[in-house]
Amino acid sequence: MARPVTGAVRRLRAAAGRLRCRRPVALLVTAAVLVAAGTWGVRALTGPDGKKITAYFDSGVGLYSGSDLRILGVKVGTVDSVEPEGDRVRVGLTLHDGVRAPADVQAAVIAPSVVSGRYVQLSPPYTGGPELADGDEIPVERTATPVEIDELYASLTDLSDALGPDGANATGELSKLLETGARNLEGNGKEIGDSIDRFGDATQTLSGRSDDLFGTIENLQSFTTMLKRNDRQVRDAEQQLADVGTFLAEDKDELAAALEELGKALGRVQGFIKDNRGRLKANVGKLADLTRLLVDNRASLAEALDTAPLATDNLLRAYNPGKRTIDGRGNLNELSMGGPPDAGLADGGGGATGREGLVPAPAERQEELPGLPLPAVGDVYGTPEQGGGR
Numbered sequence: 001m002a003r004p005v006t007g008a009v010r011r012l013r014a015a016a017g018r019l020r021c022r023r024p025v026a027l028l029v030t031a032a033v034l035v036a037a038g039t040w041g042v043r044a045l046t047g048p049d050g051k052k053i054t055a056y057f058d059s060g061v062g063l064y065s066g067s068d069l070r071i072l073g074v075k076v077g078t079v080d081s082v083e084p085e086g087d088r089v090r091v092g093l094t095l096h097d098g099v100r101a102p103a104d105v106q107a108a109v110i111a112p113s114v115v116s117g118r119y120v121q122l123s124p125p126y127t128g129g130p131e132l133a134d135g136d137e138i139p140v141e142r143t144a145t146p147v148e149i150d151e152l153y154a155s156l157t158d159l160s161d162a163l164g165p166d167g168a169n170a171t172g173e174l175s176k177l178l179e180t181g182a183r184n185l186e187g188n189g190k191e192i193g194d195s196i197d198r199f200g201d202a203t204q205t206l207s208g209r210s211d212d213l214f215g216t217i218e219n220l221q222s223f224t225t226m227l228k229r230n231d232r233q234v235r236d237a238e239q240q241l242a243d244v245g246t247f248l249a250e251d252k253d254e255l256a257a258a259l260e261e262l263g264k265a266l267g268r269v270q271g272f273i274k275d276n277r278g279r280l281k282a283n284v285g286k287l288a289d290l291t292r293l294l295v296d297n298r299a300s301l302a303e304a305l306d307t308a309p310l311a312t313d314n315l316l317r318a319y320n321p322g323k324r325t326i327d328g329r330g331n332l333n334e335l336s337m338g339g340p341p342d343a344g345l346a347d348g349g350g351g352a353t354g355r356e357g358l359v360p361a362p363a364e365r366q367e368e369l370p371g372l373p374l375p376a377v378g379d380v381y382g383t384p385e386q387g388g389g390r
């Protein structure tokens with residue numbers, strides 16, 4: 001005989017059914033917790049992914065483990081450690097995977113404000129070329145740290161002490177300098193502003209002409225190097241210029257008078273040219289014709305200049321100072337082309353006659369020849385090409 005089911009039994013059966021339904025969910029939650037714990041443990045043992053970099057700074061004030069590593073203000077990693085090492089600070093950095101930086105990257109500690117935390121900034125960003133690799137180091141020569149406020153206050157204190165009553169202004173020299181400067185600058189604000197504007201324009205012009213500017217500087221350097229190599233000659237030139245200056249200073253009155261007379265003479269020349277412009281133009285035209293004539297006969301002129309010294313020397317030798325006469329002797333036989341008087345004797349003896357290669361000139365050819373100061377004596381000879389007679 002079956003017993004009636006009581007309320008307590010029904011509640012036990014319902015609880016058992018709920019437990020059977022919740023068991024798979026609990027198993028899934030437990031498995032997810034175990035996987036997350038394992039992943040966290042592995043990351044804790046192996047550390048975060050990325051490139052390990054070491055940077056050395058002069059100081060590490062305000063920099064802590066966990067601080068940001070940024071490029072162009074964007075976080076790309078973290079600061080792992082900050083440890084002192086002699087007179088510098090060793091900072092361990094982790095650069096996230098996939099982030100690239102140049103091999104010669106620079107690092108700087110950035111302080112956004114006086115009280116906020118600091119971070120490490122890498123610059124410049126990567127644009128190509130060798131990359132920063134895992135394990136690389138950034139030396140202290142490529143790192144920078146901000147000036148501390150205490151150092152700035154100390155520098156200002158030292159400056160004020162140096163310029164104060166116990167320093168440069170002990171007897172009031174600095175105050176007098178400031179008063180004199182204020183008096184000189186009073187009322188010149190516009191001119192000073194214009195000068196600054198022009199200086200800015202000049203700077204912009206030079207920035208656009210940097211190649212020309214640097215080329216000029218290089219040329220000046222070459223010039224100064226040349227002066228240095230020729231120091232002795234430069235000193236001699238300076239001494240000579242000094243002597244000239246001393247001479248001109250001693251005769252400054254005479255020099256002034258000479259310059260004054262030169263000015264008057266130039267004035268007269270200017271007036272003469274103005275009054276005789278037409279005549280000068282005509283004379284210059286004639287001079288051009290004369291110059292052209294000399295150019296056309298430059299060969300004859302050159303021959304005359306070559307023979308003039310010999311002719312002058314012969315004239316001096318022919319002059320008889322005792323009788324005040326010019327003595328000379330005429331060789332008529334040579335002028336008649338008949339040869340020397342003993343030409344026939346030499347010919348009969350088999351010697352040279354002086355007429356080798358010449359032929360007698362016919363009568364008609366002799367009539368065409370120019371007249372001589374004296375009539376021809378004997379036969380007239382000439383080259384065969386000219387038909388006799390030269």
